[in-house]
Amino acid sequence: MNDNRSASPAAVALLWLLGIFAIPLGLALWAALSALAAANIVLIAAPAAVLLDWTLSGERYPAALFASLAGTGFGMLAALGTIAAFKAGIRCTAGGLALSARIRKGRAL
Incomplete structure (x- = not known):
């Protein structure tokens, strides 16, 4: 492939329009995942607070x-789901950046 070509103006405009919606949604996803992780940390550390x-x-x-102690158990179980959600978020973010x-670069979808 010719690496010197660039995307058409219509593709760049559509990419810009997609960015208007995708960037805030991506930031909201990462904010929600960060809040979930913080809640898990607080639940796991609850006996120390008591x-x-x-x-x-x-x-x-x-x-x-x-x-x-019950909150700690729930926090440990929820942490497993949070780790899986972070991995899925990383895959989604990397896929969006690659797209x-x-x-x-003007390559086909």
Whole structure:
């Protein structure tokens, strides 16, 4: 293939229009994944927060520790799904960037 050619003006215009919608959606995807990861970290660290609360306040409620342990279990299970979602997000982002590069270079879809 001839690597010196570039995309037609119509392809560049459509790529620009696609970017208007794809970039905010991609940023929203990564923001949601980051929030999900932060929630998992907080759930996994919940027993440490309960122990810190016990040492600072002096009041001990065993139910709080049991609830935090349940949250830790849920956080560990949700972390498995979050890892899979991050891998899918990376694949989607890389595929979109590769598609954009192919269109900019004038290659066929």
